Amino acid sequence: MFVAILPLGITNPYFYHVVIMAGIFAMMALSLNLILGYVGQFPLGHQVFFGLGAYTAALISSHAGANFIITMVSAIAVCGLVGLLIGLPTLKMQGPFFVIVSLAFNEIFFLITWNWMDFTGGPDGITGIPYPTLLGFVLKNNVGLYYLMVILVALIIMINIRIVNTRTGRAYVAIRENAELAESLGINPYRIKLQAFIISAMFGGMAGGFYAHFERFVSPDVFGFDYLTMMLVMVWVGGQATIVGPIVGAVIFTLLQEYLHVFGIWRWVIFGIVLLISVLFMPKGLVGAAARMIRNRMTPGVARDAD
Amino acid sequence: MDIVLQNIVNGLCMGGIYTLVALGLTIIFGILNIVNFSHGQFYMLGAFATYYVESLLGLPYLLAIPVAFVVVGALGVISEQILLRPVRFREGHLPGVMVTYALMIILGYLALIVFGPDPRRIDSPFADKTIELMSVFITQQRLIIILFSVLFVLGFNSFIKRSRFGRAIRAVALDKNTAALMGVNVNLVYQTTFGFGCGIAAVAGALLGPVLSMDTNMGHMAIMKAFIVVIFGGMGSVMGALAGGMTLGVVESLTAAYVTTAFKDVFGFGLVIIVLLFFPNGLTGKRLNK
16 A cells, blocks of 8 residues: 555656665565575575566567567566576585576677677676557556556565475475475475576566666666675565565665765676675564564563573 | 697696696685685785885795795784684585685775786796706796696695694694694694695795786685686695696696687687586596595
């Protein structure tokens, strides 16, 4: 309700830019959260899906003039396919191979966008990406883009809830906690991990596709570690393996990003330290810490939960 | 034919650097079971430490390298004790990866702030002297890199195999709890390994500094290359790092000369993915503890 009426009466374009970016960050965080938080696999090149989604949308809409639905569907499909390519050989293996190969894919796409001047514009990127067109309308005003963002975030949250609260979601957690035990219960860890990774890749593609139409500019920077750092800060600080956590993380990160802007590149050092502190001292993030506090308040005396 | 040989020799030089960076990465993985994503930054810090020791303290190049080894190695030991020790007994490799990733970001941006973005070059008395070997021209610096990396890895391998501390290291790699029960100081092995691995990456940076120009971003490419090497050679394999490093160096050099310059790095990453499809444990398939 609050979200629906929020834009009424506000015309400040800076406000819209910040809020819409927060929405894009939330999509990215929910994407990483699905594979990192629930399944416990860490793709170190997860920004590849954001970048790939952005480039797919940018290329298709500026070269072929396709409308928003088509560019988004292609961005999502391309990311799903690349997710399959990364996951297929590596999710079967123990150890850090998955981490490294996803990074290798990210590097490949970075180098392609950087070096293939004619097709991707090289280091200059692609400018003048059209505004999203939907049902014949061109959404070029902030309110329209805002509602589009709300719809996309709501879609991702709905799919997330549908997955997490069913057998599939419980299988994710079972694999994270103990893969052998999960297997003995008839869960196929490889197939479930692959499925989760592909869905998470598609979310990333969606965030990237929308970002390209919103910013109307992409450059090879989208494959940089900065985007992964952002996602990790949001997921870890907010609270992994929850749906509220990454959204809270995205809101906090957006505010931090705006307030810390005066610090220039020092803010990346601060984000790194924030990430370090939350990994070392707050493994379940703010949402986890809050949940524990509420639980402890409600259970008096000795029966306190010490997780 | 001469040009092919020349390209191979140039490739061996880069291969030597990849080998030294990958050596630290592979032993840290083999013993601490941590993928050290900050490894490239220690390599970068090694190059900068050498540069500043040389230009500010006025020490000669050959003395500046050991100083860089000690300084960066000590930084590695401190990072291990403060940041990695708390997550040592947590489940899985995820916490270790997260900590080293955060360290990579912090060190990278701090270096950019402190040292600035300008490229530099380390002064070395060997950088300009060229020797001719069987119709191939090579600077002394490049020859030193090749010889040092090969001899160092061979020496380290026999140290691990023969010495008492090497035996302790292998015992910890195999089973840290049993090793601790047998009286091995596991914490000492952990911090020495991490510090040594970072120190040797620093030496690699110091050796390459006079050949190519260096900037604070150089760690990124180094760590990517070291990952490729470690996957080729097998995670945790010392001799695999040498074989993988030299192979990658030569393959890259020949690809750049005869196929494509812009996409030579893509080629390496593509090769990794193909190798992993068919040899899930790397080409040698051997581990440190076996």
